[in-house]
Amino acid sequence: MNKLLLSAAAALALVATPALAQPTDLLNASYDIARELFDEENAAFIPAYQAANGVAVTINQSHAGTSTQARAILEGLPADVVTFNQVTDIEKLVEGGFVSADWQSEFANSASPFYSLPAFLVRAGNPKGISDWGDLARDDVSVIFPNPKTSGNARYTYLAARAWANEEFAGDEAKVVEYLTKVFLNVPVFETGGRGATTAFAERGLGDVLITFEAEVLSAVSLLGADKYESVVPSVSLLAEFPVAIVDKVVDSRGSRDLAKAYLDFLYSDDGQRIAAGRNHRVNNETVAAEFADRFPEVRLVNVDEAFGGWAKVSEEHFAEGGLLDQVFVNQ
Amino acid sequence: MTRSRSAGEIILITLAVTLALFVLVVPLVLIFSFALREGLGVYFANIIEPNTLHAIWLSVMTALIVVPVNIVVGAALAWLVTRFRFRGRQLLISIIELPASMSPIVAGVVYLFLYGGQGLLGPFLQANSLQVMFTPLAIVLVSLFVTAPFAARELIPLMSQQGTEDEEAALSLGANGWQMFWYVTLPNISWAMVYGAVLTNARVMGEFGAVSVVSGAIRGQTNTLPLQINLLFNDFNVTGAFAAASTLTLIAVATLVLKSILESRRHG
Numbered sequence: 001m002n003k004l005l006l007s008a009a010a011a012l013a014l015v016a017t018p019a020l021a022q023p024t025d026l027l028n029a030s031y032d033i034a035r036e037l038f039d040e041e042n043a044a045f046i047p048a049y050q051a052a053n054g055v056a057v058t059i060n061q062s063h064a065g066t067s068t069q070a071r072a073i074l075e076g077l078p079a080d081v082v083t084f085n086q087v088t089d090i091e092k093l094v095e096g097g098f099v100s101a102d103w104q105s106e107f108a109n110s111a112s113p114f115y116s117l118p119a120f121l122v123r124a125g126n127p128k129g130i131s132d133w134g135d136l137a138r139d140d141v142s143v144i145f146p147n148p149k150t151s152g153n154a155r156y157t158y159l160a161a162r163a164w165a166n167e168e169f170a171g172d173e174a175k176v177v178e179y180l181t182k183v184f185l186n187v188p189v190f191e192t193g194g195r196g197a198t199t200a201f202a203e204r205g206l207g208d209v210l211i212t213f214e215a216e217v218l219s220a221v222s223l224l225g226a227d228k229y230e231s232v233v234p235s236v237s238l239l240a241e242f243p244v245a246i247v248d249k250v251v252d253s254r255g256s257r258d259l260a261k262a263y264l265d266f267l268y269s270d271d272g273q274r275i276a277a278g279r280n281h282r283v284n285n286e287t288v289a290a291e292f293a294d295r296f297p298e299v300r301l302v303n304v305d306e307a308f309g310g311w312a313k314v315s316e317e318h319f320a321e322g323g324l325l326d327q328v329f330v331n332q
Numbered sequence: 333m334t335r336s337r338s339a340g341e342i343i344l345i346t347l348a349v350t351l352a353l354f355v356l357v358v359p360l361v362l363i364f365s366f367a368l369r370e371g372l373g374v375y376f377a378n379i380i381e382p383n384t385l386h387a388i389w390l391s392v393m394t395a396l397i398v399v400p401v402n403i404v405v406g407a408a409l410a411w412l413v414t415r416f417r418f419r420g421r422q423l424l425i426s427i428i429e430l431p432a433s434m435s436p437i438v439a440g441v442v443y444l445f446l447y448g449g450q451g452l453l454g455p456f457l458q459a460n461s462l463q464v465m466f467t468p469l470a471i472v473l474v475s476l477f478v479t480a481p482f483a484a485r486e487l488i489p490l491m492s493q494q495g496t497e498d499e500e501a502a503l504s505l506g507a508n509g510w511q512m513f514w515y516v517t518l519p520n521i522s523w524a525m526v527y528g529a530v531l532t533n534a535r536v537m538g539e540f541g542a543v544s545v546v547s548g549a550i551r552g553q554t555n556t557l558p559l560q561i562n563l564l565f566n567d568f569n570v571t572g573a574f575a576a577a578s579t580l581t582l583i584a585v586a587t588l589v590l591k592s593i594l595e596s597r598r599h600g
Contacts, residue, residue, distance in 0.1 A: 027550060035551075035567050062550045063563055075448030076458065077466045077548045195566055223568060 023256045025058040026263055029069045029079035031086075033195075033216075035061065037279045038083070044275060045266045049259075057259060073098060073247060080251050080260040083244045083267075086152050088311050090245050103245040112241035113267040114281035117301060118160040119214035120232040121201065121221070128208045132234045133164035136209065137182035144207035146197040147190035148325055149332065154194075157211045158325060159314065160238035163307045167236065180328035190332065202229070213240055218280035218295065233296075239303040242281065363581055366574035378575035383551045387560035388579055390468060394556065395536045398475045402532050403525055406483025411517075414491040415499075425488070432481040439477050440545025443470065466548030471556060474542040479535045483528030490524045523598060530591045537583055 030038055042059040050056050062069065062079065066089040073079050074096045082099075084090055093099040104110045122130050128141055136143050148154040161183055162176065169175035187207075191197040194212050201210035202224055209232075210217075217231045244264050251257040266272045273285040277292040289296075308314045318324045326332075337345075368375050378384065413425055431439060445451045447464040457464055464470055498520065502512040540558040547554045555563065557580050564573035 032563075032566050035563060060550050060553060062548055064544075064549050072466060072548050075444055075450055075465055076454065076463065078463065219568075 022055075022259060023254050024055055024259075025060060026081065026256060026259050027060045027062060027077075027079045028081050028083055028263070029062045029064075029073060029077060030083045031066045031069070032063050034083065034085075035063050037276065037281075040275045040279070041267065041272060044271050045263060048266060048269075048271065049262060053262075059263070067092075073250075078250050078254065079247050080254065080256050081244065081246055081264055083242065083264075085240070085242050087241055087243050088315070090243050091311070093245070093247065098247050098249045099245045100248050104243070106246065107244060107264060108268060109284050110241065110243070111245060112243050113264070113272070114242050114276040114283045116213040116215040116240045116242070116281055117233075117237035117299060118157045118211055118240070119217045119237065120234065121210040121212065121217045121229055122208065122232055124226075124228050124230055126230060126232065130209050130232060133161050133236075134168065134179075136161065136186060136211075137179050138186075141186055141209065142188055142207045143183060143186040143209055143211065144189075144191075144197050144201045145187065145211040146193055147332070148319070148329065150192045151194060151197075153212055154190075154197075155319065156213070156238055156240050159304065159308060159318070160234075160236075163238055163302045164234070164236050166307070177328055181330060184329050185331055187331070214282070214296075215280040233299050236300045236302065238307070239301045360581070363574055363577050366570060367578040370571050374571060375575050375578075378572045379579060381572070383555065384560055384564075384572070384576050384579075386552045387555050387557045387576065390471070390555070391537050391557040391580075392583075394468070394472055394475050395533050397472050398479060398536045399529050399532050401476060402479050403483045403529055405480065406485075406487055406528055407521070407525065409484045410487035410491050410521075414488060415496060428481050428484050428488075430481070431477055431479075432485070436474075436478055436539060436541035437545060439474055440542035443474050443477070443542075443546050447473075465546055466550070466554060468554060470546040471543050471554060474546050475536045475539055478539055478542050479532045482531040482535060483525065486524040486528040486531070487521055490521060494520055523595075526591065526594055530587055533587055534584060537580060 028038060028042075038059075038061055042061070045059065046057060062072075062077065064072070066082075066084040066086045069077070069079070069082065069084070070089040070092040073082070073093060082090060082093070090099060090103060094101050094103065100106075107113070109115075120130060122128070128138075129135070130141060135141055145151075145157045146154040148158045158180070161180060165176040165179045169179070189200060189206065191200055194216065197210060198212065198216070198220060200206045202220065210220075212220075214231070214233065214237075221229050221231055244267065246257065246260045246264065251260045267276070268285070270285060270288060273283040273288040274291070277283050277288050277295075280295070282296050283289055283292075304311055304314060308318075316323070367378075379388075409424075409428055413421055413428075444465060446453055447457065447470065448454050449458060449465070464473070498516050499512050502516045507515070538558060539556075540562070543556055544559060544562075547556065547559060549555055549559055549563070551560075551563075557576060561573050561576045561580070564576060567573075
C-alpha cells in the first residue's frame with residue numbers, strides 16, 4: 001500500500017513539476033500534404049541527432065491546412081515548430097504572440113528551407129504546345145486550377161500569371177485584365193482545393209493543362225505515369241515559400257528550444273535538403289541543387305514582396321471582396 | 333400463381349434496384365476493391381502501419397468510453413422525462429435533442445471556445461498546466477456531446493409508451509427502487525438501449541467534423557480513424573485510405589451483426 005502511495009506521489013510530482021531535463025519529443029505542425037516528406041525528414045533527423053547528442057528523440061507530426069494549424073496553435077496545440085506552406089499563417093502566430101516578429105531572419109532564405117513555384121502539368125507529348133503563361137489565354141486551351149477564393153494554391157497561380165502579364169504588357173493594366181479574364185474564362189470548373197483540381201484533370205480528364213506547384217506537378221508525373229503526363233515550367237513564375245518557425249511560446253514553456261532549433265537546422269543540412277529535393281522541392285543548397293539539376297529546369301522567379309508589395313498588400317488589393325481578382329474572375 | 337407485372341411496376345422496380353445499386357452497393361464494394369487492389373499483403377501492411385493502427389485503437393477506445401457513459405446518461409434522462417412531470421420538462425427534452433440537430437462543426441468550435449487557449453476556461457487551464465484541447469480527452473468530450481441524444485432518443489418514446497403500470501405493480505408488491513429498475517424497467521428497455529448503443533457507436537466511430545476541430549491531428553496520438561482516412565486520401569495514398577476505410581466499414585458491419593445476433597436471441 002505504501003509503495004502504491006509512493007509511486008502515485010512520484011507520478012504526481014512528475015506531472016506537477018515542469019520537466020527539468022530537456023524534453024525528448026517535438027511536435028511539428030505542418031501542412032496537409034507534407035506527410036511523406038516529413039516522415040522521411042524525421043527518419044533521417046532522429047539518428048543524426050542521436051549521433052550528435054546521444055539522445056533518442058521522438059518527432060510527432062500534425063498535418064492539416066495551415067490556417068487550421070495556426071488557429072489550433074493559438075488555441076493551445078503545443079507545436080514546438082511549424083513547417084507551413086503559407087507565410088500569412090505564420091504571421092497569424094506572430095500577431096498572437098506565439099512567434100517572434102523577426103522569425104524570417106532566424107533561418108536562412110527568409111526561413112524557407114525549400115521552395116516551389118506554380119508550373120504546368122500537361123498531357124503526354126504536350127499536344128496543345130503549351131509552354132508559357134501566354135498560351136493559357138488561347139481559345140483552344142482549357143485550363144484547370146482551383147478557385148482562388150478558397151485555395152491558396154490558386155492564389156499563387158493567379159499572382160504568377162499576373163506577374164508574367166505585367167512584364168509582357170509592360171504594366172498596361174487594361175491588357176493585363178483582358179489577358180487574365182481570358183485565362184479565367186478558359187477554366188471549365190473551379191474546384192475548391194488543389195486536390196480536387198488534380199482529380200478533375202487526371203481522373204475526369206478535364207482540361208489541357210493543370211496549374212499547381214511544381215512539386216505537385218512532378219509528383220503527379222511520377223505517380224500517374226510519365227507516359228500520360230509531362231511537366232512544363234514557364235519562363236517566369238512566382239516564388240512559393242515553405243516557411244518554418246520555432247513557436248517561441250511553446251518551446252519556452254516546454255524547454256525544447258534547442259531541439260526545435262536543431263530540427264529546423266537539419267532541414268537546411270545536406271541530408272535534409274536532399275530529402276526535400278527528392279520529394280520535388282527546389283532547394284538553395286548549391287551542392288544538392290547541382291545533384292538534382294536535371295529535375296528542375298531554369299526559371300526566373302519573382303517574389304510577392306518585390307512584385308506585389310508583400311502579402312498584406314496582396315490580400316487587400318487583390319483578394320478582398322471587390323478587389324482586382326474579382327475584376328478578372330467574372331465566371332465565378 | 334404468377335401474374336404479369338405492369339409496365340409501371342417494372343419501371344419502378346428497375347429504378348429502385350438501380351438506385352440501391354449505385355447509391356449503396358457499388359460504393360460499399362468499391363471500398364473493398366480499392367483497399368484490396370494491390371493485394372492482401374499491401375492491404376494488411378496498410379492496416380498495421382503504426383499510425384493507422386493507432387487511429388483504429390483510438391477510435392475504438394473512444395467508443396468504449398463514450399457508449400457506456402451515454403447509455404447510462406441517456407437512460408437516466410429518459411427516466412427523468414418519462415416518469416416525472418415537472419416544470420421545464422418539454423424544454424429539457426428539446427435540449428437533449430439539440431446536439432443531434434446541430435452541425436458537428438459547431439460542437440467542435442464550441443468546445444474550442446470553451447477549453448481552447450483563447451477560450452473561456454483556457455487561461456485557467458493553462459495556468460494550471462492542464463491541456464484539454466488537442467488531446468484524446470478532447471475527442472472523448474466532443475464525442476460525448478455529439479452522441480448524447482442517441483440513447484435518450486431511442487428510450488424516451490418507448491418508455492412513455494410503456495407507461496408506469498409495471499413499475500407501480502412492482503413497487504406495490506414490495507420491491508425497492510433498485511429491484512424495480514433491475515427486474516422490471518431494464519428488461520423492458522434493454523432492446524432500445526442496445527439500439528441506442530449501436531447508433532451511438534456508429535456515430536462515435538464515424539464522427540469527423542467535431543473531432544477534426546479539437547483533435548490537432550497529431551499522428552499516432554490524436555488522429556482518429558476518419559481523420560487518418562482523410563490524411564491518407566489527401567496524400568494520394570488511395571490504397572491506404574481505403575484500407576483504413578474498410579476497417580471502419582468492417583467495424584460498422586460487426587456492430588450490425590452483433591445487433592442482429594442479439595435481436596435473434598431476443599425473439600428466439
